[in-house]
Amino acid sequence: MRWTRAGSLALLALALLAGCGLVSSSGTFHDSSLPDGARPLDGARLVVTSKSFTEGVLLGKITATYLAAAGATVTDLTGAPGSASSRQAQLNGDADILWEYTGTGWVNYHNQTETIADPHELWQRVHDIERRDHDLEWLPPANFNDTYAFAASAPTAQRLQVKSLSEVAALPVADRTFCVDDEFFSRSDGFLPMLAKYGIPYNDPNGVPAGNVTRMDAGVVYPATAKSAPCHFGMVYTTDGRVKNLGLSVLDDDKKFFLPYSGTAVVRGAIIEQYPQLRALLGTIAERLTDPLMRELNGRIDIDGADPADVAYDWLRSENLVE
Incomplete structure (x- = not known):
């Protein structure tokens, strides 16, 4: 199987980005081409970065593989540690393309506190601010939403006959048991405000008594929820591969x-202006990405131990986007 290596170009980019702590996850992705042999990005030089968690790296590998197949010379700097380094690299002009999240843009980057439930409205608001303030183009979002949620094991959800948080709120107090991590428990948009929204306030004998809440490491929440012990309901991320693997009901x-x-997908304004064909190419990826698909692909990495570059390439081939 053939591979593309960023080689000396990646090393040069790493040297340039050392000041913001950006490092490459591996600098590798599969060499491929578009099925029709077209090269709409022939001559383009692009730097693709990503955040370091599984989904971020996967999206970066998908993007690097597909854009290289379209003819671009791609420097793969996926896996930047933490959110700040990949974001700062793009703001500095040292990276061109980065997958982001609308909620992250709204809350973390622009310190907004208003909850906007409509995904398109939130994207538009973030899009407009980012274009105005940073000359970053937030392309139309994909069809997946990696947000917070609560889940239960399938048997527990069926036994308690719950499919929504409002139905959880209607359960007897003894059945309203939750597992959350410390960060989510203390967030201003996290656990306590959520309970208040659903009319079951924390540390209230008629709401959710303190003894009904177990705080634990985020990674432990998933198996605890699957076992329904010590809680019926656990905080999850909607596209986490463990949701599918453990048979949880969101x-x-x-x-x-x-x-x-x-x-x-977020692209620097100068780059999208120079290569407007990126809109269609990245849109082709975005329109195919859904919550169930992301759970499956993330699970192949986190649970099955597959390399993100392999998962990205295999998925692109399965969609007949590369060969």
Whole structure:
């Protein structure tokens, strides 16, 4: 199987980006071409970066592989540690393309506190601010939303006959048991405000008594929820591969408390102006990405141990986007 290596170009880019702590996850992705042999990006030189968590790296590898297949010379700097380094690299002009989340842009980058439940409205608001303030183009979002949610094991959800958080709120107090991590527990848009939104306030004998909440590491929440011990309901991320692997049922946030975190490809304004064909190419990727698909692809990496570059390439081939 053939590979593309960023080689000396990647090393040069790494040297340039050392000041903001950006490092490459591996600098590799599969060499491929478009099925029709077209090269709409022939001559383009692009730097693709990503955040360091599984989904971020996967999206970066998909993007690097596909744009290289379209003829671009791509420097793969996926896997930047933390959010700040990849973001700062793009703001500095040292990276061209980065997958972001609308909720992250709204809350973390622009310190907004208003909850906008409509995904398209939130994207438009973030899009307009980012274009005005940073000359970054947030392309139309993909069809997946990696936001907070609560889930239960399938048997527990069926036994308690719950499909939504409002139905959880209607359960007897003894059944309203939750597992959350410390960060989510203390967030201003996290657990306590969510309980208030659904009319079951924390540390209230008629709401959610403190003893009904177990705080634990985020990674432990998933198996605890699958076992329904010590809690019936656990905080999850909607596109996490463990949701599918453990057979968890994600509950509907029917009062729209949680902010949408729609995945969005972000391109520097100068780059999208120079290569407007990126809109269609990245749109081809975005329109295919859904919550169930992201759970499956993330699971192949986190649970099956597959390399993100392999998962990206295999998916692109399965969609007949590369060969």
